[in-house]
Amino acid sequence: MPRRTMIEAIRDAMAVAMKRDDDVVVFGEDVGYFGGVFRCTQGLQARFGKSRCFDAPISELGIVGAAVGMAAYGLKPCVEIQFADYMYPAYDQIVSEAARLRYRSGGQFTAPMVVRMPTGGGIFGGQTHSQSPEALFTHVAGLKTVVPSNPYDAKGLLIAAIEDPDPVIFLEPKRLYNGPFDGHHDRPVTPWARHDLGEVPDGHYTVPLGKAAIRREGSAVTVLAYGTIVHVAEAAAAASGIGAGFAPLGA
Numbered sequence: 001m002p003r004r005t006m007i008e009a010i011r012d013a014m015a016v017a018m019k020r021d022d023d024v025v026v027f028g029e030d031v032g033y034f035g036g037v038f039r040c041t042q043g044l045q046a047r048f049g050k051s052r053c054f055d056a057p058i059s060e061l062g063i064v065g066a067a068v069g070m071a072a073y074g075l076k077p078c079v080e081i082q083f084a085d086y087m088y089p090a091y092d093q094i095v096s097e098a099a100r101l102r103y104r105s106g107g108q109f110t111a112p113m114v115v116r117m118p119t120g121g122g123i124f125g126g127q128t129h130s131q132s133p134e135a136l137f138t139h140v141a142g143l144k145t146v147v148p149s150n151p152y153d154a155k156g157l158l159i160a161a162i163e164d165p166d167p168v169i170f171l172e173p174k175r176l177y178n179g180p181f182d183g184h185h186d187r188p189v190t191p192w193a194r195h196d197l198g199e200v201p202d203g204h205y206t207v208p209l210g211k212a213a214i215r216r217e218g219s220a221v222t223v224l225a226y227g228t229i230v231h232v233a234e235a236a237a238a239a240s241g242i243g244a245g246f247a248p249l250g251a
Contacts, residue, residue, distance in 0.1 A: 003198040005191075006177045009151035010040045010116075013158035014078060016204050018048050021076060024162060026053045028063055028080030028116075037082055038118060038177060064090035064115060068097045071113040071167075078162055084117035084171060085131040098167040099142030111167045114158070119147070120228060122175030134226075137169045144168045144209055147227040149176065149248055150197035156207030164209060173227040181228055182235035212248060219243035 004012065018024045026044055028036075032055040035042030045053040056063045060081055067077040081087045087094070098111045121130035137145045146161055146168060148154035154172070161168035175181045179189035180197075192198030215230070220243040225233045230248045237244035 001199045001201055003193045003195075004151050004155075004200040005179075005193075005198070006148070006151045006154050006172065007038055007040050009155040009200045010158055010172065011042060011044070012200065012202075013155040013162075014041065014044060015047065016155075017076075017078070017159055017162040018044065018052060020204065022052075023074060024052075024076045024078060025070065026078050026080070027056050027066075029056055029058055029082045031055060031080050036080060038174070040116070040172075041080065060086050060088075060090040061093060064093040064098070067113045067115070068093060068101065068111055071098070071111040072101060072109045076112050076162060078114040078116060081115060081117040083125075083129050084119040084133050085128045087115075087117060087133065090115075091136070094137070094143070094167070094169070095140050099140050101142075102166060103142065110165050112165050114161045114164075114168045114170050116158075116170045116172065118174045118177075119171040120173045120175055122181060122228070125174070132171075134169075134171055142166065145171065146209060147171045147173065149173070149225075149227050149230040150180065150195075151192050151200050152197050153207050153213075153248075155200050156205050157209065159204065160206040160209050163206070168209070171227070175228045176231075180231040183232035184235070215248055216244070224248075 014026055026041055031041040032045040032053055063079050067079045070077045101109050101111045120132045134145055137143050146157050148157050158170060161170050179191045223233050223244050225248055
């Protein structure tokens with residue numbers, strides 16, 4: 001089975017979804033020709049054309065607002081906010097429009113859209129490239145929030161998110177793009193190419209949204225975690241010798 005970084009798994013998920021469904025479109029700042037600041041969309045425009053993968057103006061409000069309109073009329077936009085820190089101008093569109101569309105229209109319209117955002121710290125990005133705003137979304141009725149912790153889940157969760165009939169916020173921990181981080185800054189990161197969860201099947205598969213995975217059984221305590229903290233908590237439990245069971249949430 002091929003091994004992929006989380007970047008490659010996310011890119012493959014979008015390619016699989018775009019190949020299966022012509023209604024899936026990908027757009028955002030620099031996602032077309034340039035392939036995204038982290039190269040998650042690299043090659044998609046060349047493969048699927050400029051009408052399916054294209055660049056957007058530097059306007060998060062405009063990107064999400066356009067996606068809401070596209071989704072209401074039957075397309076399935078998967079848009080990228082270049083960093084989660086920049087989502088605040090689009091927050092009202094996400095919360096007041098995308099999340100409410102099914103309810104306010106009495107089921108006549110839905111918003112089958114995904115908003116992808118690199119999130120979190122650990123890459124020395126400073127105050128405007130290191131925020132983790134997931135709590136602002138998890139309390140909003142009508143939204144699903146996903147934070148993967150490894151490449152296998154990232155691909156399966158993103159495909160499931162694109163196929164979901166309602167809006168999904170897909171947060172990608174930047175610290176995990178190239179390998180799991182165990183909380184020790186002085187240790188080299190094990191690349192996903194040498195990690196079991198770096199094995200990512202070709203083709204279509206999904207990981208269910210909203211369902212925890214039991215990563216390890218424990219006898220003393222259960223740890224619920226997501227994203228980067230899954231690996232940090234596992235390393236802490238191993239170092240302490242506590243019999244902790246791990247259940248990554250949406251991860």
